[in-house]
Amino acid sequence: MxxxxxxxxxxxxxxxxxxxxxxxxxxxxxxxxxxxxxxxxxxxxxxxxxxxxxxxxxxxxxxxxxxxxxxxxxxxxxxxxxxxxxxxxxxxxxxxxxxxxxxxxxxxxxxxxxxxxxxxxxxxxxxxxxxxxxxxxxxxxxxxxxxxDVIDLGKTVAMDLASEDVIWMNIHSKNRNMIRKAEKNGIEIKHGRGLELFDEFIKIYNAIMDRDNAEEYYYFEPEFYNSIHEDLNDNYEMFWAEYEGKIIAMSIMIFANGRLNYHLSCSDIEYRNLAPSNLLLYKAAMWGCEKGMKTFHLGGGVGSDEDNLFKFKIAFNRFSNYQFSIAKHVFDQSRYDELVAERAARDIEFNQESKFFPLYRS
CATH class of the missing domain: 3.40.630 (Aminopeptidase)
Structure with missing residues (x-):
């Protein structure tokens, strides 16, 4: 069937x-x-x-x-x-x-x-x-x-939400200090749902994308966020960090079936030295534990590299070791070749040696 x-x-x-x-x-x-x-x-x-x-x-x-x-x-x-x-x-x-x-x-x-x-x-x-x-x-x-033909790439990080003690024990000692620092600095973590929260998220998030000269794909229209609120209403939670009454970091968490996932996030670069994101993720993990969730998947580094983003995440569970893999499938080689030829015919700068898949979209 x-x-x-x-x-x-x-x-x-x-x-x-x-x-x-x-x-x-x-x-x-x-x-x-x-x-x-x-x-x-x-x-x-x-x-x-x-x-x-x-x-x-x-x-x-x-x-x-x-x-x-x-x-x-x-x-x-x-x-x-x-x-x-x-x-x-x-x-x-x-x-x-x-x-x-x-x-x-x-x-x-x-x-x-x-x-x-x-x-x-x-x-x-x-x-x-x-x-x-x-x-x-x-x-x-x-x-x-x-x-x-599965291709194994880098590792991703997940937190074990079995108990509050397990969460804290698995966090690297330097990261524990950053979490304590954020609390000492007066950072408050709050959470909830609501369209007005997405308005705040968009302002901080888009500012980061502008600063990093991000590709157009990573800018999302208000309708995208509205869909999260309406179509995933029972499966998302917004977390944010406040400092002196101002929102300085936000994250959209999505979840189902006992699995919590780090989806989209942003933070005001002016306040990063206060470690708001460290405290935010820790509090989100504690919330997930309280709700009976089993794991909190943080994902991996950019392009599956063990870069600074990966190092930030692995500090939340030094024992984590999940394999990220991809696969590329061609169902109809003749048609695939036809699409590559079409791209080559209209684009003189098209690099047919690129490793991008599918090649005609490189």
């Missing part, structure tokens, strides 16, 4: 996602709706069930969320994981620890059947290729190595 759900079927989409034990917020229709508004493409949910009878046991089920994008050639499309993390979420694999060889072979057969069905469906949809960013916390890249 194969079905593709559109964003117009949001209720059925979310009902299906929630039947998977390990789903995260990135799979919900409300999450991808904002990025459709942002212009990232048409959100779709691919669903596979090896059993014709969906209530039967012993089969393999899988879902994959992607953005279907138009290309320069009419009638041809490509696809990409929505901003953040995703990849196939699968249930029905055998426990390989109980009978390694037999179950391993069974799992490989199931996964290859899913992959064959997926590729066939993508071709029917005229989708030429796909770029996927796997979810480090779900480790869903591991099983897909059977049928896909």
């Amino acid at each position: 194969i079905k593709i759900y559109s964003i117009e079927e949001a209720k059925k989409w979310d009902e299906l996602v929630r039947t998977f034990a390990n789903y995260d917020v990135y799979y919900l229709s409300g999450y991808v709706k904002a990025f459709q508004i942002h212009g990232d493409g048409e959100p779709q949910l691919f669903y596979y069930n090896s059993n014709e009878d969906v209530n039967a046991k012993g089969g393999l089920r899988g879902i994959y969320v992607y953005m279907k994008r138009m290309t320069a050639i009419e009638g041809m499309y490509d696809s990409i994981t929505p901003y953040g993390y995703g990849g196939f979420l699968i249930e029905g694999l055998e426990d390989e620890n109980s009978d390694s060889n037999q179950n391993s072979n069974s799992n490989e057969g199931k996964l290859r059947a899913l992959w064959t069905a997926y590729v066939r469906k993508m071709k029917e949809e005229n989708i030429v290729d796909n770029f996927v960013r796997y979810h480090p916390m779900l480790a869903n890249a591991v099983s897909m190595k059977v049928c896909s």
Whole structure:
């Protein structure tokens, strides 16, 4: 059984996602709706069930969320994981620890059947290729190595929210000092929801983007933030740091199914020496723990590098070690080559040696 759900079927989409034990917020229709508004493409949910009878046991089920994008050639499309993390979420694999060889072979057969069905469906949809960013916390890249060329990149960081003591114990001693410093400096952390908070966020966030000469993609219109508030209303929380009554740092946290995620953030550079972001993330982790959440995923460095951003994050859990992986799939090589040729024909500066994928979008 194969079905593709559109964003117009949001209720059925979310009902299906929630039947998977390990789903995260990135799979919900409300999450991808904002990025459709942002212009990232048409959100779709691919669903596979090896059993014709969906209530039967012993089969393999899988879902994959992607953005279907138009290309320069009419009638041809490509696809990409929505901003953040995703990849196939699968249930029905055998426990390989109980009978390694037999179950391993069974799992490989199931996964290859899913992959064959997926590729066939993508071709029917005229989708030429796909770029996927796997979810480090779900480790869903591991099983897909059977049928896909998974590329392991850098590490990401997550906090264990098992208890307040565990949170504090895992934080690096220098970062604990920064958290204490922020409190001593009079930084107050508050949280809540509301459209007026996004107005404050946009002012600080856009100022940072201006300062860093950020690409246009990283500027979000008010409608994008409105969608977070309306379509993810039960799955987001705003945290902000105040100093002498002024908001100096803000973060949008998103969550689902016991998983808290660091989404978008900003801070006023004039006040960074007060360490507001250190205290903000610590308080957000404590809030998540209080709400019964199990993990707080902070993500990794820019471009998966172990840069200053990564070093800032790893200081919140010195024991964290989650693998971030990607994959690049070409479903129809002749059409892919046609898109590359089209780009080359209209762009004399096009670098056909680029490692960017898909090449025609470099």
